Amino acid sequence: MRKRVYITRTVPEVALELLKAHQIDYTVWTEKRHQTEEELIPVMKDYDGIIVSGPLQVSRQFLESCPDLRIVSMMSVGYDNVDIEAAKELGIAVGNTPGVLSGATADTAFLLLLAVSRKAFHMHKEIIRGNWKFWDPTANLGLELKGKTLGIVGLGRIGFELAQRCAGAYGMKIIYHNRGVNEEAEKELGAVRVSFDELLQQSDVVSVHTALTPETEGMFNKEVFSKMKPTAIFINTARGGVHNEPDLIAALQNGTIWGAGLDVTNPEPMAADNPLLNMPNVAVLPHIGSATIDTRNAMAAIAAKNVIRTFEGKTLEHAVVENRV
Numbered sequence: 001m002r003k004r005v006y007i008t009r010t011v012p013e014v015a016l017e018l019l020k021a022h023q024i025d026y027t028v029w030t031e032k033r034h035q036t037e038e039e040l041i042p043v044m045k046d047y048d049g050i051i052v053s054g055p056l057q058v059s060r061q062f063l064e065s066c067p068d069l070r071i072v073s074m075m076s077v078g079y080d081n082v083d084i085e086a087a088k089e090l091g092i093a094v095g096n097t098p099g100v101l102s103g104a105t106a107d108t109a110f111l112l113l114l115a116v117s118r119k120a121f122h123m124h125k126e127i128i129r130g131n132w133k134f135w136d137p138t139a140n141l142g143l144e145l146k147g148k149t150l151g152i153v154g155l156g157r158i159g160f161e162l163a164q165r166c167a168g169a170y171g172m173k174i175i176y177h178n179r180g181v182n183e184e185a186e187k188e189l190g191a192v193r194v195s196f197d198e199l200l201q202q203s204d205v206v207s208v209h210t211a212l213t214p215e216t217e218g219m220f221n222k223e224v225f226s227k228m229k230p231t232a233i234f235i236n237t238a239r240g241g242v243h244n245e246p247d248l249i250a251a252l253q254n255g256t257i258w259g260a261g262l263d264v265t266n267p268e269p270m271a272a273d274n275p276l277l278n279m280p281n282v283a284v285l286p287h288i289g290s291a292t293i294d295t296r297n298a299m300a301a302i303a304a305k306n307v308i309r310t311f312e313g314k315t316l317e318h319a320v321v322e323n324r325v
């Protein structure tokens with residue numbers, strides 16, 4: 001019997017072509033809203049696989065309610081919304097799409113850093129509001145990045161690409177805080193591993209790139225912001241849950257830190273009246289880290305290949321939970 005895959009959002013055509021070429025049937029959810037776990041559970045009884053793109057909670061209850069499910073194929077590198085222990089216990093493979101999105105996501109962090117350092121998003125809004133009246137040499141002043149210190153919390157694939165950009169473009173000194181050592185970054189970029197507190201105290205820019213885990217949830221809170229320089233910029237392209245939003249708003253309002261650039265928020269989408277959107281030293285993007293044509297095609301291809309390989313009884317191209325072959 002032909003296998004069936006449910007796809008939680010429209011995805012690049014390359015994924016559908018690959019599934020078709022392997023005689024796999026699929027259904028794509030095309031409405032402009034995300035389905036909830038509760039809505040999907042009754043639907044999933046007819047499917048052998050799911051490609052997840054978006055914020056669906058793949059809980060134990062969800063996995064236990066899908067009798068034929070063989071694979072959860074994430075079209076993302078992050079899998080914080082999947083109950084990995086339950087998937088392992090139930091023998092359901094989980095795939096993801098690391099690596100191919102690192103450059104695009106690092107570009108997004110770099111874009112946010114430049115935008116915040118020069119208040120670019122705020123200036124753009126000011127022009128639209130009709131507030132570009134005259135040239136004032138003492139107004140609209142930003143910060144320069146040349147020779148400054150970039151502190152990366154979670155220097156993995158994306159952090160490495162950001163460090164390359166900042167070291168290459170501005171000669172920034174790279175320090176990082178990981179649980180382990182990143183030998184490649186130390187060798188190639190001269191990155192120096194420091195304690196979390198040392199990183200906070202020394203960095204002009206703090207950029208976070210860890211996964212969202214119980215250990216990293218709410219990691220950037222009032223106490224942590226208070227240890228950063230008053231001229232520091234905080235960048236988060238990882239997950240909104242890694243920072244405490246009320247604490248971040250307070251830190252920006254009372255001058256504890258200088259600015260913030262966010263590609264991820266908590267919740268997503270961010271409400272249009274969120275105070276962060278009206279702060280001059282803040283830039284917010286709607287979770288577009290990996291959103292380039294090339295990157296999304298590459299992600300979609302891996303997500304489809306992980307499904308195909310599962311049904312063929314092979315190991316995945318990228319596994320969080322390996323297929324039982």
Ligand SMILES: NC(=O)C1=CN([C@@H]2O[C@H](COP(=O)(O)OP(=O)(O)OC[C@H]3O[C@@H](n4cnc5c(N)ncnc54)[C@H](OP(=O)(O)O)[C@@H]3O)[C@@H](O)[C@H]2O)C=CC1
Nearest residue numbers: 078154155156157158178179180209210211237238289290
């Ligand atoms: N905005 C967007 O659109 C995107 C966001 N992302 C997010 O970025 C995250 C990172 O992706 P990627 O770079 O590929 O992942 P990697 O696994 O390559 O890097 C994550 C790094 O975090 C470190 N780390 C993990 N836990 C901790 C901790 N508690 N304290 C300090 N460091 C820690 C790890 O090192 P060690 O184990 O040594 O601690 C590792 O080097 C994803 O999980 C996802 O949430 C990804 C893509 C796009």
Ligand SMILES: O=CC(=O)O
Nearest residue numbers: 075076077078290
């Ligand atoms: O947020 C995106 C991801 O790939 O993870």
